[in-house]
Amino acid sequence: NAGVMQNPRHLVRRRGQEARLRCSPMKGHSHVYWYRQLPEEGLKFMVYLQKENIIDESGMPKERFSAEFPKEGPSILRIQQVVRGDSAAYFCASSPAWGGGELFFGEGSRLTVL
């Protein structure tokens, strides 16, 4: 049973470009969470999605950031017009609809903005 898969693992972008990070949840999981971790800091919640629905986006910056979890395919975290301050590790986690309650995390995507 494959774990949470994130890609790319490392991404380099220049200021002003777009970054797209993908997350494939564990098989059978329909809940996805995105977190951001700045260098030397803790994990900050960004957004919680279920299939085709955004449940909680209280941690998402108001501009340039968006997330989706379509009926088919991975969840996408999109950052438009990246700035240096967006350089961070972005972690995705998934959980089943109910039961257990554990979030299973991927290994993260590390974005570097030049």
Place this chain on the structure above:
Amino acid sequence: DAKTTQPTSMDCAEGRAANLPCNHSTISGNEYVYWYRQIHSQGPQYIIHGLKNNETNEMASLIITEDRKSSTLILPHATLRDTAVYYCIVRLLTQGGSEKLVFGKGMKLTVNP
């Protein structure tokens, strides 16, 4: 905001039990206590969770006080690979969905040879 307080750091000798404390004095009756850890820059790893009763699994034991205002994570025989940042988190579970995990600063555990 995180609802838990943990020491900033702790050292433990390899092979000894590591007892990691956590205070959650404002926990409500339907909130669970979760423990995760993050080794170096890897993705956080689930350790254990509980509501009222003490819990044990292959990784650790969780001891929750009777008033639920504090808990202790016990790693029975710490190894060098247990060196990590440990996060104690309180989380509400609702049927049909789950609340997000809110990570605090965590506690850095260093296991020494």
